[in-house]
Amino acid sequence: MSTTTTLSFPTKLPHTLVHSKIPNNVFQKNQILGNLSFCSKKICQLGFTSQVSSSQANIVSAMGEDCKLEVSSMNNSEGYSKELEIAVRAVHMACLLCQRVQENLLSESSQLVHSKDDNSPVTIADWSVQAIVSWILSEAFGSENVCIVAEEDVEVLSTAGAVGLLDAVVRTVNECLAYAPRFGLKGPSADLNAKAVLESINRCSLAGARGSKFWVLDPVDGTLGFVRGDQYAIALALIEDGEPVLGVLGCPNYPMKKEWLSYQNGYRRILSRLTSRTSESSDKGSVLYAMKGGGKAWMQPLLCVKNNFVWPNSAREIRVSSIDNPALATFCEPVEKANSSHSFTAGLAHSVGLRNQPLRVYSMVKYAAIARGDAEIYMKFARAGYKEKIWDHAAGVLIIEEAGGVVTDAGGSPLDFSKGEYLEGLDRGIIACAGANLHDKIIRAVDASWNSSSL
Numbered sequence: 001m002s003t004t005t006t007l008s009f010p011t012k013l014p015h016t017l018v019h020s021k022i023p024n025n026v027f028q029k030n031q032i033l034g035n036l037s038f039c040s041k042k043i044c045q046l047g048f049t050s051q052v053s054s055s056q057a058n059i060v061s062a063m064g065e066d067c068k069l070e071v072s073s074m075n076n077s078e079g080y081s082k083e084l085e086i087a088v089r090a091v092h093m094a095c096l097l098c099q100r101v102q103e104n105l106l107s108e109s110s111q112l113v114h115s116k117d118d119n120s121p122v123t124i125a126d127w128s129v130q131a132i133v134s135w136i137l138s139e140a141f142g143s144e145n146v147c148i149v150a151e152e153d154v155e156v157l158s159t160a161g162a163v164g165l166l167d168a169v170v171r172t173v174n175e176c177l178a179y180a181p182r183f184g185l186k187g188p189s190a191d192l193n194a195k196a197v198l199e200s201i202n203r204c205s206l207a208g209a210r211g212s213k214f215w216v217l218d219p220v221d222g223t224l225g226f227v228r229g230d231q232y233a234i235a236l237a238l239i240e241d242g243e244p245v246l247g248v249l250g251c252p253n254y255p256m257k258k259e260w261l262s263y264q265n266g267y268r269r270i271l272s273r274l275t276s277r278t279s280e281s282s283d284k285g286s287v288l289y290a291m292k293g294g295g296k297a298w299m300q301p302l303l304c305v306k307n308n309f310v311w312p313n314s315a316r317e318i319r320v321s322s323i324d325n326p327a328l329a330t331f332c333e334p335v336e337k338a339n340s341s342h343s344f345t346a347g348l349a350h351s352v353g354l355r356n357q358p359l360r361v362y363s364m365v366k367y368a369a370i371a372r373g374d375a376e377i378y379m380k381f382a383r384a385g386y387k388e389k390i391w392d393h394a395a396g397v398l399i400i401e402e403a404g405g406v407v408t409d410a411g412g413s414p415l416d417f418s419k420g421e422y423l424e425g426l427d428r429g430i431i432a433c434a435g436a437n438l439h440d441k442i443i444r445a446v447d448a449s450w451n452s453s454s455l
Ligand SMILES: Nc1ncnc2c1ncn2[C@@H]1O[C@H](COP(=O)(O)OS(=O)(=O)O)[C@@H](OP(=O)(O)O)[C@H]1O
Pocket: 120, 151, 218, 220, 221, 222, 223, 224, 225, 333, 334, 335, 336, 337, 338, 339, 340, 361, 362, 363, 364, 382, 383, 386, 389, 392
C-alpha cells in the first residue's frame, strides 16, 4: 500500500490501463468510478499519484488479477471533454430547476403557463433553463466562443404586461445559479438582474444553426408533459459539421430503475412514493450523456440538494436492448396524436408483428428509454408539412447511437443537422431502434404501407 506509483494516462483515448500495483481489494470488478478526476482522487487516496484529466473510468477487472482501468472515451474526447463536463453539470442544474417549478405548478396551479403563437405551451421553466444553460456555457467558454441555438426567445418576456412573469424567471434563475458551486461551477458574484437574464436567453439565436459548430438546446422538451406533471426532458447537444458530437439528456421524472415507474399509462405516472415531497430528487430522475465515436453512453442519478452531495456524480454505462424479435419488442411514440399518427404506427406494429402496447411518453424521454434498453423502437410520423426541429432530436440521436442503436428517417438516411433549425429533407418520419434487424423490418413496413396511408 505504501508504494508510490504514477498512473499516467496518455491523452489519446480510448485507452486501457493495466496496473498491477493497486491492491486487489480496493476496487470491485465492473465498478464504475465516474469521471476521471474522481477516479484520480480515489487513486491518490491510496498513495498513488495519477495524472488524469477527464471522462469516465471503469474498472473492468480486479480482485486477484491486475487491476485494469478502462478509460472509456472517444477519438475526439480530447476536444470535447471539457464541453461534456460543463454540459452535464448544466443539465443537472436545469433538472433541479425544473423539478422545483413543476412542484409549484402542480401545487399552486399557478398562471405560469403561457401559449405561444402555435398554441404550444411555454413556462417559466423553459425560459429559466435557457437562461442558466446559456449563462453557464458562456461563463465556461467565453460568450464570444459560444453559439447556442435554442427553442425559446424573449418576445413575450419583454412586453410591458409580462413584468410579473419576468420577475418569476429572474427569481428562478438566481435560485438555481446559487447552487452552481455545489456542482463545481462558478456562480455569478451577484444575482443576475432582469436585463442580464434577458440577455442570456437572447444570446441563443436560430441563426447560429448555419454555423459549423454550435450548441443546440431544448430547455424543456415535452412542455405539455411538464405542465401535466408528467415526463419531460432537458436536451443539450453540441453539433459540429452537421453532426451531434456530444449529447446530454436530463430526465427529471425518469428514475435510474424503470421498475420505479408505474406502467399503467405507459411511463406517464411515476409511483406515488416518488412524487411525494419527501422523496429524494435523486430517486426520481436521471441524466444521460454520450460523446460521439466511443460507442458508450452513460447515465447518472439526479443529485439532491437537500443532501450534502459532492460533485462528481457516479455514472453507469447504458446499452440498448438486445431484443430483436418483434413479438417481444416494445415501441414508443408521442402521447399527442397531433404530433404523430397513432393509427399509422398501429398499422406498422401489426404488420411487423409487434404485440406489446405502445408506450406513449412525452418528450425525448422516448430516446432515453431506447438508449437504456427499456424499449426497442421509437417511431414518430408528424403530419405532412410539419418540420422537425433539430433541438427535439440531436441529443437523443447521439445517445442512442452511442448506446448501440440506430436512428434514421423513414428512408433509412441519417438525420441531417446541417441545414439550420429544421431537419430539412427528412423522409416521412423518424425511426430509432435498438438494433439493425428491427430497424430494417420497420423501414420495409413503412415502404409497404405509406402509399395507402393518409399521411
Ligand atoms: N404538430 C406537431 N407535430 C409534431 N411535433 C410537434 C408538433 N407540435 C409540436 N411538436 C414538437 O413535439 C415536441 C414534443 O414531442 P413529443 O414526442 O414529446 O410529443 S408528445 O408531447 O408526447 O405528444 C415539442 O417539443 P417542446 O415544444 O419542446 O415540448 C414540439 O417541438
